[in-house]
Structures are given as C-alpha cells and as structure tokens.
Amino acid sequence: MLRGEFGEGTQKAMELLVAIGEAFDAERMIPVTRAHAASSGQEGDLYFVEMLAKGGAFCRIPTTTNPIADFEYFQRIINIADEHEEASVAWKTKNYYTQIEAIMSQSCIPYLAENIPEYGEHVAFSESSATPYVNSVLGALTNRESIQTALAAGVIGKTPEYGLHLKENRKGTILVKVEANLKDGYSYSLLGQYVGKNIGYGIPVFLGISKRPTIDQYIDLCAMMNVTGAIPMFHIPGFTVEAKTVEEAFSRDVPEDKIAVTDFELRQTEAELQTATGDIDIVILGCPHYNLDQMAEVARLLKGRKIRRDVSFWVNTSATTKILAERAGYGRPIEEAGAHVIVDTCIDMFCWNNLRGKTGMTDSPKCAYYRRFGPVRVASVAECVAASVEKDA
Ligand code: F3S
Numbered sequence: 001m002l003r004g005e006f007g008e009g010t011q012k013a014m015e016l017l018v019a020i021g022e023a024f025d026a027e028r029m030i031p032v033t034r035a036h037a038a039s040s041g042q043e044g045d046l047y048f049v050e051m052l053a054k055g056g057a058f059c060r061i062p063t064t065t066n067p068i069a070d071f072e073y074f075q076r077i078i079n080i081a082d083e084h085e086e087a088s089v090a091w092k093t094k095n096y097y098t099q100i101e102a103i104m105s106q107s108c109i110p111y112l113a114e115n116i117p118e119y120g121e122h123v124a125f126s127e128s129s130a131t132p133y134v135n136s137v138l139g140a141l142t143n144r145e146s147i148q149t150a151l152a153a154g155v156i157g158k159t160p161e162y163g164l165h166l167k168e169n170r171k172g173t174i175l176v177k178v179e180a181n182l183k184d185g186y187s188y189s190l191l192g193q194y195v196g197k198n199i200g201y202g203i204p205v206f207l208g209i210s211k212r213p214t215i216d217q218y219i220d221l222c223a224m225m226n227v228t229g230a231i232p233m234f235h236i237p238g239f240t241v242e243a244k245t246v247e248e249a250f251s252r253d254v255p256e257d258k259i260a261v262t263d264f265e266l267r268q269t270e271a272e273l274q275t276a277t278g279d280i281d282i283v284i285l286g287c288p289h290y291n292l293d294q295m296a297e298v299a300r301l302l303k304g305r306k307i308r309r310d311v312s313f314w315v316n317t318s319a320t321t322k323i324l325a326e327r328a329g330y331g332r333p334i335e336e337a338g339a340h341v342i343v344d345t346c347i348d349m350f351c352w353n354n355l356r357g358k359t360g361m362t363d364s365p366k367c368a369y370y371r372r373f374g375p376v377r378v379a380s381v382a383e384c385v386a387a388s389v390e391k392d393a
Contacts, residue, residue: 001156009055009100013152020149021160030122030161034062035154036110038127038147039097041068041090041349048148052155053096063154064105064115066127066147067289067316067346068094074351077340086350102154106344107318108288109219111138114320119241122165124153128226128366129219129288135233137218139241141165144232164232170242172205172235172249175258179208180266185294186380188213189220189365190266193273196229198259205235205249212239216294220364223288227366273365276375281358283384286316287347287367292324294381298339299330301382305389307338312355313388319343337389347371361387 002018004011021029039045069090098104105114111133117123117140125134126145134140143163145153153159163169176195182188195204204225213221213236225231235242235249243249285298298315307313315334317325322343325331334341345351348370355373362368363381377387 007056009052009057010155012051012055013057013155016148016152017156017158017160021162024160024162026160026162028161029158030165031157032061032122032124032153032159033157034115034117034121035059035124035145035150036064036066036115036127036130037097037102037151037154038066038108038130039068039093039102039106040066040147040346041093042086043089045147046089046093046096049093049096049100049151052151053099057155058101059154060157061154062103062115063151064103064107064110065097066108067106067344067349069346069349069351070342070344073340073342074345086353090350100151100155102151105318105320107320108346109291109318109321112215112291113318117142122159124150124159126150129223131232132222132225132234133218135164135170136222136235136240136242141170142232144226144230170233171203171251172243173202173255174199174204175246175255176204176206177208177258177260178206179260179262181263182209182213182217184380185214185216185220186363187266188217189224189363190269191261192221192224193228193365194261194265194269195259196225196227196231199229199231201230203233203235204231205237205243205246207237207246209236209239214293216291219288219291223364223366227369270378273368273378274376275368276359276361276377279359280311280361280377280387282355282360282373283311283313283388284316284347284352284360284362284367285314285364285381285384286342287362287364287370290315290317290321292321292328292330295321295325295330295334296328298381298385299325299333301385302337302339302389303333305337305385307388308390311388313337313339315339315341316345316347317341317343
C-alpha cells in the first residue's frame with residue numbers, strides 16, 4: 001500500500017498513518033474494524049477526501065460520516081444559492097464520501113445506531129462526543145482521531161498502535177469530585193464544559209455521581225469536554241465499563257491532584273455562556289444530534305403548543321432517529337407546533353448563514369460556541385420551549 005501498488009489514494013492514506021505512527025513511536029500497525037470520519041463539508045475535509053477518491057481509494061471497513069447538510073430541505077425553505085461557494089464545497093465533499101464508499105449516516109451520534117463498536121474492539125473514531133463515548137461507555141479502543149486519520153484508517157483497515165490502543169494508557173489521570181446536582185443533560189453539558197476547560201488534556205475519573213447517567217447525559221458530557229478541552233476518555237467507577245472502583249480507574253494510589261465541581265461552578269459556567277438576554281429569533285436544539293429520548297422530550301414539551309411567528313425553531317437529529325421518532329408519534333406534535341425537524345445537518349454549516357446577527361437560544365453550550373448566528377442564550381430544553389411558544393390564552 002505504501003509503495004502505491006493499491007493505487008495512489010490508498011497510498012496517500014497509508015502515508016498519513018505511517019507518519020502518525022512515526023510521530024507517536026508506534027511499533028506496528030494493528031487492524032481496526034470500523035471508523036467514523038467527522039466529515040465537516042468544509043475545505044480541509046474536501047481536500048483530503050477528494051485526493052483519496054480521485055486516487056481510487058475506497059473504504060475497506062465500515063466508515064460512517066458526520067453531518068454535512070440536508071441540501072434539499074434548506075433549498076425548499078431558504079435560498080441557499082445565496083451561499084453558493086460554501087454550498088458547493090459541501091456538496092462536492094458529500095459526493096466524494098459517497099464515491100469512496102463511506103456510509104452516509106451524516107450523524108454525530110453514529111455509535112447509537114449506524115456504527116456501534118463492541119467492547120474491546122479496536123476502531124478509529126473522530127468526532128467530539130464519539131471518541132470518549134466509544135472508549136468509556138462502550139469499552140472500544142480508539143484514539144482521538146481527526147477527520148483525515150479516521151478516514152485513512154477506514155480506507156486501510158489499520159491504524160498505528162499507540163495511545164489509547166494500549167491498555168496502560170487508558171487509566172485515569174485526574175480525580176473530579178462532583179458535588180453538583182446533575183439533574184439533566186444540560187447540567188452534564190455544563191459539567192463537561194467546566195471539566196474540559198480546567199483539565200485541558202487528560203482522563204478524568206468522576207467521583208460522586210451516584211446515579212447511572214442516561215444516554216443523552218453521557219453524550220452531552222462527552223461533547224462538551226471536547227469543546228473546551230481534549231478528553232479522549234473518562235471513567236465513572238461503577239457505571240463506565242473499564243473500572244468498577246476509583247482505585248481500578250487509576251490502577252495506582254488515587255492522586256491528590258483533583259478538581260471539585262459544585263452547583264456554584266455549574267452556575268458560573270452557565271453565566272459565562274450567555275451573550276444575550278430577553279427576546280429571541282431562533283431556537284436550535286440537537287447539537288449533538290438529538291436521540292430518540294430527546295425527541296420524545298421535545299415532543300412532550302411542544303404538544304398542543306404553537307411556536308411564536310417571530311421565532312424559528314429547529315430540532316437537529318439523524319435520519320435514523322427521525323424515522324424512529326415519526327414511527328413513535330413524536331414527529332407530529334413537533335411539526336404541528338411549527339418547529340422544523342432537520343436531518344443530516346450540523347449547526348456549523350453554511351445553511352444557517354441567513355441567521356447571522358439574529359438572537360439565538362439553545363440547550364447546547366457546544367452550539368453556542370460554534371454559533372452561526374448572533375448573541376445567544378443557553379438554557380435547558382424546557383426553557384428554550386417556554387421562551388418560544390405563544391402564551392396560553
Ligand atoms: Fe453535531 Fe455539528 Fe454539533 S457535528 S455535535 S451538530 S457541531
């Protein structure tokens with residue numbers, strides 16, 4: 001492959017993996033059985049996938065993709081032709097991923113449906129929530145990949161053996177004492193925001209979480225730790241799969257070095273996120289993509305309500321989740337309230353450019369961080385709904 005005998009695209013993918021392996025002193029390449037490329041539909045993404053596809057490369061193992069955009073939906077409701085250049089880059093990127101035989105899941109939660117690694121499986125997953133989720137909650141083994149290294153691993157079916165592919169590197173590095181009241185996904189987002197910012201890079205071990213987090217709480221924690229920090233994995237002894245006790249999580253004496261998180265830190269973190277108060281023009285939910293439980297929750301909150309005419313309300317999810325939500329009856333109350341359910345799309349895409357300068361509201365600190373609109377309020381989903389529906393007569 002490195003000599004080019006399998007084509008130029010495969011050769012380029014192998015060159016990248018060999019260079020990474022050399023940089024990290026890996027001793028050998030090991031097989032990986034699935035990959036997730038956090039495709040962005042932006043220039044850097046296009047450059048690499050185009051080079052591989054034009055060189056005849058194809059995915060030798062199942063390789064899913066991140067959201068790019070639901071072009072057809074946006075074309076129906078706003079004129080995305082005004083954003084011609086960015087749309088064209090995204091469109092080309094999508095076509096090259098199809099050509100290279102990636103699975104066009106276009107979801108940032110592929111580990112729930114389209115691409116689920118098993119315990120002990122070596123994989124190559126990029127995407128902020130995906131890497132810590134598959135390492136910590138599922139017990140698969142992946143490094144914190146980039147779009148390009150994950151795609152290269154998808155093409156080759158191998159990755160250099162270093163970092164989190166080695167058991168000895170998967171132990172905790174810092175203790176996080178949680179004394180805050182973690183009542184919903186939103187509070188886990190705030191916890192993730194605080195921990196990522198204060199640790200930077202490392203493997204936190206959480207102490208004090210007494211109730212098993214729900215799937216969306218895990219996802220929110222994972223996503224936010226990798227917005228403000230670089231956290232490839234974490235342990236919640238007794239709940240995540242690789243450590244039953246704090247001692248096991250560290251595999252040595254529990255370090256004295258620790259951070260504590262109380263309600264005060266969460267409130268302070270929340271306050272730092274707010275750049276708007278008062279009236280809003282737009283609500284964006286689903287960053288990361290909403291899962292089925294979250295679709296049920298927003299349907300329950302919107303049932304029988306109407307979104308105000310001066311507010312546009314968007315719920316981002318995966319195509320798979322949308323189908324299941326419709327079958328479960330969650331789609332109708334959301335759409336009858338006047339909200340859009342949008343699939344395949346990331347909040348960091350050109351499709352939202354027409355919202356620039358508008359005041360937004362979201363339950364996702366990550367969305368607030370990458371916002372394509374103007375000032376933003378961040379609050380729980382219930383508060384987002386309350387701020388955008390008509391008052392009861
Ligand atoms: Fe998903 Fe994009 Fe947010 S990939 S997590 S919707 S920034």
